[in-house]
Amino acid sequence: MAEFTMELSDEQKEVRDWLHGFAADVIRPAAAEWDEREETPWPVIQEAAKVGIYSLDFYAQQYFDPTGLGIPMAMEELFWGDAGIALSIVGTGLAAVGVLANGTEEQIGTWIPQMYGDASDVKVAAFCSSEPDAGSDVASMRTRAVYDEAKDEWVLNGTKTWATNGGIANVHVVVAVVDPDLGSKGHASFIIPPGTPGCSQGQKFKKHGIRASHTAEVVLDGVRVPGSCLLGGKEKLDERLARAREKAKQGGERVKNAAMATFEASRPAVGAMAVGTARAAYEVALDYATTREQFGRPIIDNQGVAFQLADMRTQIDAARLLVWRASWMAVNGKPFTAAEGSMSKLFASETAKKVTAQAIQILGGNGYTREYPVERMHRDAAIYTIFEGTSEIQRLVIARTLSGMPIR
Secondary structure, rough: OOOOOOOHHHHHHHHHHHHHHHHHHHHHHHHHHHHOOOOOHHHHHHHHHHHHHOOOOHHHHOOOOOOHHHHHHHHHHHHHEEEEEHHHOOOOHHHHHHHHHHHOOHHHHHHHHHHHHOOOOEOOOEEOOOOOOOOHHEEEEOOEEEOOOOOOOOEEEEEEEEEOOOOOOOEEEEEEEEHHHHHHHHHEEEEEEOOOEEEEEEEEEEOOOOOOEEEEEOOOOEEEEEHHOOOOOOOHHHHHHHHHHHHHHOOOOOOOOHHHHHHEEEHHHHHHHHHHHHHHHHHHHHHHHHHHHEEOEEEOOHHHHHHHHHHHHHHHHHHHHHHHHHHHHOOOOOOOOOHHHHHHHHHHHHHHHHHHHHHHHHHHHHHHHOOOOOOHHHHHHHHHOOOOOOHHHHHHHHHHHHHHHOOO
């Protein structure tokens, strides 16, 4: 087990500086254009693939960093560059985590490489959990997966929504109901291979922020996939469902479902994304405050501005520490006895919204225009308190964990 430390190793610092350089030299100059276009920035993703950032090997190295800091460090630097483009680069990772969290070694080796492609032919993947009537309320999921024993195939029907890379993905990972009587405990995850008939893109959403990231519905109409596409395999699923049915009879302990396993693993990473956006806005505001003069002196000479910047930096550092703690705990097998993963995501997300709003205020009228990046950062920051569990859901998770009570 790695000791918790706030000091990055020399190797980690090299990776951080490399990522920061890519974010500064490649992502930032393209940010405004792709935000306006509201399209997937394929050329930037390809550049990331050429240098090795958009690749299975890179994410595996960060994912298996024994300190747990590889992923949050990478997320912070990329999202410091631009949240929309960065999400297009890392969005495939959520689907990959879904396979890592629930799949067999064979499934991991088969499908994750196909999610990324290579530098000459980049691919993306999508994780599909939310539905029009089932976002935070995963127990209301309606997408069904029915097993055809004669053909050893699963048949999926339903509509997924808010899917990053939905419809344009080479590989889709879909969470579906296999036993509706068990509520959220009766869910399983499935791989939808490239070109599978019946899997199509529905509505593409025009969004308030992260507009360079493709978000759309995924329609599943009689989609048939081989039995081998059930993540974890049918034997493991049958055992889990049998335990859930027995616990349901006894009114016993909670059994985690497939979607929640993915979200719990990724929440600190989302917190790190929020830290990156907040840090970017803070740095713009700090630079502006030291160079902008009013009444014959820099505006940072005014306590009203200086104290805001002091609070912004304090909150950013506190958010980073919560993210690092949760990430270290996760990789070292420490249970989240106080919902530390949700704490990190909650605090970092709320910090990003607050800090980006303060940055606009410090820049005044300039901050409200697209001539400066803080208005885009503020729009982007809004998503952190919504996706992968809203701030309200994080508070619910934390409260339930602390109290042991079924708070509603």
